[in-house]
Amino acid sequence: MKASSGSGRVTLTDVARRAGVSHATASRALNGSARNVRSEYRDRVLAAAAELGYVANTAAQAVARGRGEHLALLVNGINDDYFSPIASAVLRAAEADDRMVTMISSRNSPQQATRVVSSLRAQRPRAVILAGGRSVTTGVWDRRLSDELGAYQDEGGRVVAISEEGLPFDTVAVGNRAAGFDLASELADLGYREFTVLAGPPDARTAYDRVQGFRAALAERGLAVPESRVIHCDFDRDGGYAAAGEYLRRRNPAQLVFAISDTVAVGAIARFREAALDLPGDVAVAGIDDVPALRDVSPALTTVRLPWSEVGRAALDLAVEQTGTEPRVIRMRGHVVLRESTPPAGPAPD
Amino acid sequence: MKASSGSGRVTLTDVARRAGVSHATASRALNGSARNVRSEYRDRVLAAAAELGYVANTAAQAVARGRGEHLALLVNGINDDYFSPIASAVLRAAEADDRMVTMISSRNSPQQATRVVSSLRAQRPRAVILAGGRSVTTGVWDRRLSDELGAYQDEGGRVVAISEEGLPFDTVAVGNRAAGFDLASELADLGYREFTVLAGPPDARTAYDRVQGFRAALAERGLAVPESRVIHCDFDRDGGYAAAGEYLRRRNPAQLVFAISDTVAVGAIARFREAALDLPGDVAVAGIDDVPALRDVSPALTTVRLPWSEVGRAALDLAVEQTGTEPRVIRMRGHVVLRESTPPAGPAPD
DNA sequence: TTGTAGGCGTTATCAC
DNA sequence: GTGATAACGCCTACAA
Numbered sequence: 001m002k003a004s005s006g007s008g009r010v011t012l013t014d015v016a017r018r019a020g021v022s023h024a025t026a027s028r029a030l031n032g033s034a035r036n037v038r039s040e041y042r043d044r045v046l047a048a049a050a051e052l053g054y055v056a057n058t059a060a061q062a063v064a065r066g067r068g069e070h071l072a073l074l075v076n077g078i079n080d081d082y083f084s085p086i087a088s089a090v091l092r093a094a095e096a097d098d099r100m101v102t103m104i105s106s107r108n109s110p111q112q113a114t115r116v117v118s119s120l121r122a123q124r125p126r127a128v129i130l131a132g133g134r135s136v137t138t139g140v141w142d143r144r145l146s147d148e149l150g151a152y153q154d155e156g157g158r159v160v161a162i163s164e165e166g167l168p169f170d171t172v173a174v175g176n177r178a179a180g181f182d183l184a185s186e187l188a189d190l191g192y193r194e195f196t197v198l199a200g201p202p203d204a205r206t207a208y209d210r211v212q213g214f215r216a217a218l219a220e221r222g223l224a225v226p227e228s229r230v231i232h233c234d235f236d237r238d239g240g241y242a243a244a245g246e247y248l249r250r251r252n253p254a255q256l257v258f259a260i261s262d263t264v265a266v267g268a269i270a271r272f273r274e275a276a277l278d279l280p281g282d283v284a285v286a287g288i289d290d291v292p293a294l295r296d297v298s299p300a301l302t303t304v305r306l307p308w309s310e311v312g313r314a315a316l317d318l319a320v321e322q323t324g325t326e327p328r329v330i331r332m333r334g335h336v337v338l339r340e341s342t343p344p345a346g347p348a349p350d
Numbered sequence: 351m352k353a354s355s356g357s358g359r360v361t362l363t364d365v366a367r368r369a370g371v372s373h374a375t376a377s378r379a380l381n382g383s384a385r386n387v388r389s390e391y392r393d394r395v396l397a398a399a400a401e402l403g404y405v406a407n408t409a410a411q412a413v414a415r416g417r418g419e420h421l422a423l424l425v426n427g428i429n430d431d432y433f434s435p436i437a438s439a440v441l442r443a444a445e446a447d448d449r450m451v452t453m454i455s456s457r458n459s460p461q462q463a464t465r466v467v468s469s470l471r472a473q474r475p476r477a478v479i480l481a482g483g484r485s486v487t488t489g490v491w492d493r494r495l496s497d498e499l500g501a502y503q504d505e506g507g508r509v510v511a512i513s514e515e516g517l518p519f520d521t522v523a524v525g526n527r528a529a530g531f532d533l534a535s536e537l538a539d540l541g542y543r544e545f546t547v548l549a550g551p552p553d554a555r556t557a558y559d560r561v562q563g564f565r566a567a568l569a570e571r572g573l574a575v576p577e578s579r580v581i582h583c584d585f586d587r588d589g590g591y592a593a594a595g596e597y598l599r600r601r602n603p604a605q606l607v608f609a610i611s612d613t614v615a616v617g618a619i620a621r622f623r624e625a626a627l628d629l630p631g632d633v634a635v636a637g638i639d640d641v642p643a644l645r646d647v648s649p650a651l652t653t654v655r656l657p658w659s660e661v662g663r664a665a666l667d668l669a670v671e672q673t674g675t676e677p678r679v680i681r682m683r684g685h686v687v688l689r690e691s692t693p694p695a696g697p698a699p700d
Numbered sequence: 701t702t703g704t705a706g707g708c709g710t711t712a713t714c715a716c
Numbered sequence: 717g718t719g720a721t722a723a724c725g726c727c728t729a730c731a732a
């Protein structure tokens with residue numbers, strides 16, 4: 001039944017020989033596109049392959065076809081605590097499609113990124129997906145990286161960017177600006193008027209867009225966030241913790257603290273709790289992302305759920321679909337989830 | 351400088367031609383092992399490669415050499431909320447080594463797993479790492495999967511298993527039993543005497559080992575967990591939530607609820623909070639894993655930190671090191687982290 | 701040290 | 717439909 005007996009690998013030639021046909025026929029029966037093989041032969045080949053435990057060599061296929069079938073996923077760092085929801089969404093979509101994905105991290109560095117894309121290029125994947133997202137600073141997209149990706153495209157590869165708009169590639173845009181906008185709208189509707197923003201790094205596009213959207217919605221209502229109430233910080237839990245400390249230090253309390261992400265919000269909450277603040281009594285808190293691992297924080301966090309699964313799905317479709325056309329951009333929008341951390345507020349602050 | 355000009359891919363032959371040497375020399379200068387190439391030629395080749403933007407085709411290399419340089423990582427599912435700490439540890443180690451990793455999920459199913467290993471085999475990676483871990487049921491390791499992995503080994507590939515002991519491969523064992531043992535020891539020292547165990551699935555090896563260790567430590571002290579206080583559940587947050595509900599229903603309160611993982615513990619805590627229990631006043635809670643995203647739950651969770659980074663490192667070393675010897679096994683042990691959720695307890699329960 | 705030639709496992713082009 | 721035969725891009729004896 002299973003002949004893992006011999007120590008060597010089984011090749012197509014072996015299968016062909018055993019089936020009494022040529023390599024060509026065996027190839028066609030097993031992996032070929034045109035299904036022009038007499039069923040008798042086809043069966044013999046399939047049987048032989050099964051008996052020998054034959055497994056096609058994708059590397060050889062890749063060199064013969066000029067390109068592999070797998071996808072490459074470029075993330076910009078692998079944290080211990082959370083895995084980029086974007087990356088895991090892409091992985092899940094790929095799983096559903098039975099696609100292999102090779103992951104590689106750019107280590108948050110443009111220099112490394114070009115090196116890394118170069119070695120991605122070496123793999124000749126069908127497409128590379130840029131799962132940039134949260135911590136990507138605008139600076140990462142320097143000239144060389146673009147060149148490298150351009151070269152890859154020239155070679156016939158597809159590039160799909162997630163959440164990084166403005167790149168000359170197919171892109172799936174998550175509505176970062178919209179997320180901020182919708183959140184601010186709902187909060188204003190709840191009666192909030194005075195906000196402090198934990199704004200993330202000044203050069204992080206994602207963070208910037210979220211803050212922009214937030215402010216735009218407020219502006220429509222004649223509200224605003226003065227610069228004195230914008231606190232920049234790292235795009236993670238500790239950044240939120242530190243920023244919350246700064247907030248306390250400034251002694252300029254707001255009704256609500258808007259953190260550009262749930263992780264930042266959680267750090268802030270931890271800090272507030274240390275300061276014995278009552279949440280949401282003393283201050284309300286809201287984030288963006290709706291990270292599942294944080295469902296059980298208390299108070300339950302108001303946030304904006306981003307449609308990561310759909311984003312992953314869309315990215316995969318873009319990566320696989322054969323379109324020689326212009327860069328396409330798919331736009332997605334999250335939705336606000338109101339929870340305990342932002343109860344309805346009185347019409348005016350103290 | 352950079353000639354991404356032409357739309358075709360640049361091959362070794364192109365580089366050789368431009369440098370005025372043979373394929374062979376170019377190959378040796380760029381990727382070869384023996385450094386037997388006159389420095390003048392070498393420089394010319396390197397220059398030509400740079401000018402042309404040459405990137406070696408790993409697929410072709412893999413065909414020629416018989417095996418690729420990348421690693422394959424088999425996980426058993428990709429969750430939205432957290433990414434297996436094992437997988438991310440392996441990824442980080444690979445990143446440090448500049449190794450590419452192709453990820454694939456077995457989808458928690460033995461049938462799928464064999465299929466999946468088969469397609470892994472097709473990629474001819476240098477090694478495949480089994481990042482099984484938490485949700486692997488013993489049943490997953492059925493005959494066919496082993497056969498498939500065996501065949502892969504026969505072909506010259508290396509297999510490294512993480513946290514799944516007893517397999518005929520190199521393995522990095524995390525001390526699951528030890529984790530349970532150490533935790534129970536510390537808790538007993540704190541004065542706890544009566545425990546309920548949220549034990550995870552009956553057929554999950556990891557969970558089983560943790561419970562075993564827990565009981566063993568208690569036994570040494572003349573303590574025990576009666577079967578009536580063992581509650582099986584899914585190995586995730588919702589499992590913990592449900593199990594905690596069952597605990598409440600049984601009206602058989604214990605001093606401490608031991609959940610076989612932090613995620614389970616968090617679900618339980620959520621349920622307890624809904625029931626308006628005071629934690630840790632009414633009941634203490636402890637878990638295992640020390641998942642970073644859960645650092646800020648309240649009360650802060652007593653747990654066992656497992657050395658995932660070291661595990662990942664070790665797995666990578668095993669995967670890369672050339673040892674034709676017997677299956678090696680590296681054993682690692684975590685350490686207990688006592689926090690608010692398990693304050694010192696009085697010597698006797700009520 | 702360098703180049704020539706053959707081979708790695710598949711696919712693709714053509715005659716048959 | 718099927719089977720030689722030539723790519724595919726690279727590596728590696730082997731010979732020079």
